[in-house]
Amino acid sequence: MANLNYPSLLETNNYVRNLSDTTYWLCITRTVQESKLFPMSPYMLLSYLNSFYRLPTQLREIDAITPAEELGDRAREVSLKVNTVNGAWGMPTFYLLGREMLMNWGLIRPTDAVDDVVDVLDFSRRFNLAYHRNDGHLTNKEFGDRSQFLPERTVQVFDADLHGVTPGDRLHTAATKLIAQLSQFAFLAHCECRIGLHNSGPYNFGNDRQMIVRDFFDLTEGDYPWLDGIATRLPFNNLTIPIVFKDTNFHLMDDWASFEAEPSYNASNIVAIGMYSSDALTDGYVPVGMDNADTLADTMEQYREILNEATTDLWKRIASWSREQMIDAGALVYSSVGKDFAHLAGTYRQDDWLQLDERVQRFKPLMNDEYGRDHLGEMVGLLGLPHQSANEYTMARYSSLNRNMINGIPYSVLTDDDYAPTVGDHFAGSSSLPVKTGLWTTSAGRIDIDDYNARARGFTPAVLDGAHRYHDEEWVKWHHGSAQADELYRLTQRGSRNLEGRGSALSRADLTGLGDPKGDDHADR
Known part of the structure; x- marks a missing residue:
């Protein structure tokens, strides 16, 4: 339980105001989706x-088994659903x-549930600091709406x-069609919300080229x-x-993982592409079809065919649902955004994450x-x-109104015990x-949840084992080319x-010519 003191409450209330x-800002500036199928506002409120x-x-x-900062280290190395939009922003x-x-x-x-509030935000803050360790910020907004959590060795x-492409060639066509199909399926599978999609970056590839990383989660049997x-x-x-783009500046990558670019996102500017997978059991990104x-x-063509058929199958299934089932599904998608923390720690139980509390x-x-x-609308838009x-x-930061969406904890709890510290653990x-009757699809195959939890509890990625965990980008800057740095990069x-x-001594220029050509003047990167 929380250790209530003045410094911990100062940190908690600072983070509350940040969120x-x-x-x-996100609610008044970003695109807000509505659904003709799902009752989104009711399910969102119930999820909260x-x-x-x-x-x-x-x-x-989870924290007792795998501390939040260790989970942040894990999420920084691969693409997991506890990412910017879910674990970092959405969950708290x-x-x-x-x-x-x-x-x-x-x-x-x-003042009620003060121990709960402090514990949830302490967990979230430690996760975020570790997840964003490479850029040194707490949120994308704090970083000027950028999301660059991957280390140099991964980039x-x-x-x-990545394979070079030109508009109209087979790979370019297959990739753009697959991305569209993935977006459609993930949107439907998550009750027409963006929780199954993630974008991060941009990363500077030189010569007016930038890379963004697009992730798609929960695409088949799982939670x-x-x-x-x-x-x-x-x-x-x-x-x-x-995906590497030419002549495109991604000037915004916000905490909803939405992006803006100048000129706008255009598939004709894609010059290189690849595909990988990762989950709680993978030691880094696993190449998919990258030979x-x-x-x-x-x-990509095969996966698009599978997902096209799956989208039709899922539409038919959802079309048979009652309104209550649609509300329950949407509420559970939202309220379970932190479920991959449980998968990483090996503590996942279906009823804990996929039931609505009585x-x-x-x-x-x-x-x-x-x-x-x-x-x-009153709560997150009008602040009414x-x-x-x-x-x-x-005057609030963005509205200049004397209103705040989320309120802090009164410091009186330090001297007054007239409050309920927690909502309870039952x-x-x-x-x-x-x-649920199916298995869980993982990098280890389709397995049951007991097997999944056992594997997760016994797994530590090699790049986070021992001293490697603390060999960050600052350390690499001073030790590149050393035996320890080479081991980490390898x-x-x-x-x-x-x-x-x-090994670790390569610069961006040293990569020239190692792979497929990635657009005009690739050698100048």
Whole structure:
């Protein structure tokens, strides 16, 4: 449980305001999706409540086995669903919005659940600092809306191994079609929200070229029961597609993993592409179809065919759902954004993450479309809830109003014990959705959850074993070419088509000519 003291509360309230300001900016400036199929506002509100009641207990168990900062180190090395939009921003924000709802209804006071709030935000803050270790920031917003968490050794492998393309060639066509199909399927599988998609970068490839990394998660059988039997011919649950663009500046990569570019994203400017997979059991990125351009095109065409069929199958399944099932599925997608922390720690239990708490179920009768829309709009857009007001002299960061989306903890808890420290650790819940019966798709094959947890508990990536964990980019700057640095880089270079065994002394210019040509003037990178 939380160690309540003045410094810990100062840090907690600072982080609360950081998330409040960032979330307000995201809500008023980014594209907000609506669905003609799913009741999104009701399911979002219920997800916030589910997070509030369950997340503190879930994170305490995880943190006791694998500390949050170690999880941040793990997430920094590969693409996992605990990323910018989910683990870094979504998980703590959804939790805090559940708290805001209950305070607005008068069901809790700002001092209640103080131990829970401090613990959740302490976990999140430590994770974020480790996850963003290479760029030295807490959030993408703090970094000027950039997301550059990958180490040089990983980016070098991408740089050397990605296959060059030109508009209209087979690989370029296969890649653009697969990305479109992946986006459509991931959007549907996640109840028409962006949680299954992630983008990061940009990384400077020189000569007016930048790389962004696009990730797609939960593509076949795994945690979501509605994906049982869907896309089972797909051998991987997650896919990562690094893409190099020419003459395109990605000037914004925000905490929702949305991007803006000048000129705008245009497939005709793609000059290189690749495909990888990773999960809680992989030691780095696993190349997928990367032997040569033809093999990659074959693989991408095959995966697109599988996902095209899977999209139709999933549409048919969802079309048979009741409104309550759609609400439950959406709420569980949102409230389970931190579930990959449990997979990394080997503590995942299906009912803990994919059920709505009985304390949440009591609010369902409120959640018609009109109430959901209006309450959500007041809370995150208009900031119109009475308790969101501050004193009349204050001006918030982005709105200049005397209102804040998310409220802090009164420091009076340090001298006054008139509060409930926690919501408790007893879980009872249910779901209107069918019970999960399928296996989990992992890099180790399709396995049951007990096997998955056991494998995860016994696994440490080689690049994070022993002293390697603390050999960061600053250390490499002073030790490149040393035996220790070479060993670290060679671990990441395993399986690389062009860099295996090359070590740590390479610069970007040294990679010229190692792989396929990547557009005009590639040699000048």
